[in-house]
Amino acid sequence: EAQVTQNPRYLITVTGKKLTVTCSQNMNHEYMSWYRQDPGLGLRQIYYSMNVEVTDKGDVPEGYKVSRKEKRNFPLILESPSPNQTSLYFCASSLSLGGGQPQHFGDGTRLSIL
Amino acid sequence: DAKTTQPPSMDCAEGRAANLPCNHSTISGNEYVYWYRQIHSQGPQYIIHGLKNNETNEMASLIITEDRKSSTLILPHATLRDTAVYYCIVRPWNSGNTPLVFGKGTRLSVIA
Numbered sequence: 495e496a497q498v499t500q501n502p503r504y505l506i507t508v509t510g511k512k513l514t515v516t517c518s519q520n521m522n523h524e525y526m527s528w529y530r531q532d533p534g535l536g537l538r539q540i541y542y543s544m545n546v547e548v549t550d551k552g553d554v555p556e557g558y559k560v561s562r563k564e565k566r567n568f569p570l571i572l573e574s575p576s577p578n579q580t581s582l583y584f585c586a587s588s589l590s591l592g593g594g595q596p597q598h599f600g601d602g603t604r605l606s607i608l
Numbered sequence: 609d610a611k612t613t614q615p616p617s618m619d620c621a622e623g624r625a626a627n628l629p630c631n632h633s634t635i636s637g638n639e640y641v642y643w644y645r646q647i648h649s650q651g652p653q654y655i656i657h658g659l660k661n662n663e664t665n666e667m668a669s670l671i672i673t674e675d676r677k678s679s680t681l682i683l684p685h686a687t688l689r690d691t692a693v694y695y696c697i698v699r700p701w702n703s704g705n706t707p708l709v710f711g712k713g714t715r716l717s718v719i720a
Contacts, residue, residue, distance in 0.1 A: 498651075527707070537652070539707035552707060584651050586708075594640045594659070594701040597708060599651030 500600035517585035526568040626683040630696030
């Protein structure tokens, strides 16, 4: 089944303890992206990747890192998490950015930073 | 991205067709109409998209008016599991990394 898989689905942790949220897609998609969703603010893009070893900042990149060493994986790294990063996170992928390709989303990761 | 206007909420009886309208009067010639939905706190789910012709897939049908200024998403036989917020998004086909902008959408409640 074609899908975007995120892990973990839920995580409660403490300020400053490094964490990684994994994202994997099995559709051979070139484009991957991370969003966060907060009440009243909608979805905001954190980072995106056009292909392997090509990443760039979205609208709210502060406090986050990403890497794209393989086409299928796009982990989101919080080196020193803070309470303002408590949010619902979504990973998305699409075949490419052009040609009207739709984006497919994972089921989300709910992070709570205490 | 062109702006879209959707009603904030709609109800639909289970088993009936749900018709969700979207107004996009400032749409440009190279912009697609996309529909996504989000069931409470789950990831947004792609439903369908189209440029100017009507489209149908296993989930829904998309009817775009001839002038392309509005569209309607049709769920032919709504079930309780179709209760969600539905988002209509207009976006150029060559949009590059323009992030998807989800507006407020239409909250569809399917009632037994």
